[in-house]
Amino acid sequence: METKRRMRRPLRPQEYVPCAFCQGRGTDPFGVMSELSVCGACQGEGRLLVDVPHVPCVYCGGSGSYKTYRCPVCSGSGVVPEMDGPTVSCGECRGRGADPSSGLVCLHCHGRGRIPELSGRVR
Ligand SMILES: [Zn+2]
Ligand SMILES: [Zn+2]
Ligand SMILES: [Zn+2]
Structure with missing residues (x-):
């Protein structure tokens, strides 16, 4: 409705x-x-x-x-x-969007395979 x-x-x-x-x-x-x-x-x-x-x-x-x-x-x-702005490939799932061990949605990038460049930097 x-x-x-x-x-x-x-x-x-x-x-x-x-x-x-x-x-x-x-x-x-x-x-x-x-x-x-x-x-x-x-x-x-x-x-x-x-x-x-x-x-x-x-x-x-x-x-x-x-x-x-x-x-x-x-x-x-x-x-x-x-995504807005520069992005980098997610290191956790190698850009596939799926957790390599479970096959479930990668929690790091939420299944996108990419993350904003800034949050991908290791401090
Ligand atoms: Zn449909
Ligand atoms: Zn990921
Ligand atoms: Zn989909």
Whole structure:
């Protein structure tokens, strides 16, 4: 139910991208509940509103899915907002966004594979 519309202007421009999780079909790609159930990422819209500029999600490789789940990093869109400022590859996961031992989202970079340059400096 959507009664309230967001009146605030977004700080960043946004655009629609095809939902990577369901490949724009709008249905649950894995048919976990039922093959007719709507995609949980885009609510059946087949597209998702994302911030611009954006970059492909390294954690899921832009597929929007992690195993049979929605990618926890990009929420199924396959893209993530580009970071502001200079960034460096995350040393913990070597830029893959996944913890090398567990395969879960790298806590250091939150699955982005990159971190702001300043926070990557060792003091
Ligand atoms: Zn979808
Ligand atoms: Zn992702
Ligand atoms: Zn990392």
